[in-house]
Amino acid sequence: MGLEVVLPTGEVVRTGSKCIKDVVGYNLTELFVGSEGALDVITKAVIKVVPKPEARRTMTATFSTLEKAAEAVKAVYATGVRPAMLEFLDRISVEAIVKSTSFEATPEEGALLLMEVDGAEAALDSDVLKIQKACEGYDCITFRKAETETDREELWKARRALSFALTEISNQWENDDISVPIARIPQMIRKLDEITERHNIIIANFGHYGDGNIHIGMTIGKGGRPFPMVAKDEVIKAVVEIEGRIAAEHDIGCVKAHNLHWNIDAPTLAMMRSFKKLLAPKDILNPGKVMPREV
Structure with missing residues (x-):
């Protein structure tokens, strides 16, 4: 519900409050929580505790x-x-x-x-x-x-x-974490089946149906040939085609930073870069995370 954060400049910023409803100012809490530590260090948090069900x-x-x-x-x-x-x-x-x-x-x-x-x-x-x-x-x-x-x-x-348990099939998996609109999960599963057949690989799907989050494990099994990395790109492209997101709960990090533009258009990316330059001008916190570095 609220945060105390320290910016890379040393400034202390407080967001949100203990109030259930609060629309005072911009929603900076979400911005800092979603920054993967690239904009701030969280030093305090106001948490709403949910009662244990009967x-x-x-x-x-x-x-x-x-x-x-x-x-x-x-x-x-x-x-x-x-x-x-x-x-x-x-x-x-x-x-x-x-x-x-x-x-x-x-x-x-x-x-x-x-x-x-x-x-x-x-x-x-x-x-x-x-x-x-x-x-x-x-x-x-x-x-x-x-x-x-x-x-x-x-x-x-x-x-x-x-x-x-999946290590019984293979000890080398290419994993992914995606999110799609709940109604389109069957469509995404069909696309994954097509990728499976096209590249002769094994794909295990599991996750949280209630929020559209699919965890994907891809492998060639215990065979000797290299894993076709193009299959991983095809999964991400399929996600975008059905208005899904390339990361659900495991964040963007460094691995998917170069794919960010598949979900976020140029003006929005430019705005995000401006936020980062304002709050973390020297890129000293988690450098390279979330936002792809400009060359």
Whole structure:
């Protein structure tokens, strides 16, 4: 809700407040939070703490394809229920956790949704039933509810084990982190399938369906040929084509700085450069991060 930051010049700047609603001046809080440390050092932060929910319910639903899972998500949202968490895993990801954990799935289960609702105890059973009916309307293969806290932890344990589980397929992955409009996730998955076939590679898709964030892992498996880096560029181009963003939660850093212009037009980039010259004229904090360096 607010910050105290020190600029590279040594000036101390305070933004925001403890008020829930505050439109006094420009929203500098977002600017500094999103700068990846290239504009400031944060020394204090005003945080709004969210109360722990009274209760929660965790469930999984499996489908033959990720596209059917995507249709089920639309149906879930149409019920008015908004899951607190909504994760998805594709076939490659499901197979990986089956091999590496106690999680069980049959070969026809090619996509998995991991969902959680929270709130008042009295309302949750109704929410779960609505979600179950929505999923069953799109050829849901299995629908499982965590009956105990131990069951819940086992489900999340399998999800958290995914990155390690993927090393069973390959120990060399080209990873990406993208964001697309939620309604276009199926379209993005189809584009990724096309890239998979075109370059004869393996792509694992998983992430946070509820906010359109897809984590992409690309590899050639345990073969000997080099990974075709052009495939990585094609993924980014496909994201831009459907009005997505080339970074969701893992930031731009140095790796994607040269791709920034794919999402941001020239006048906006020029404005961002002017902000940086004003606040960090010598580029001494995290140099080269976010903004590509001018040659």
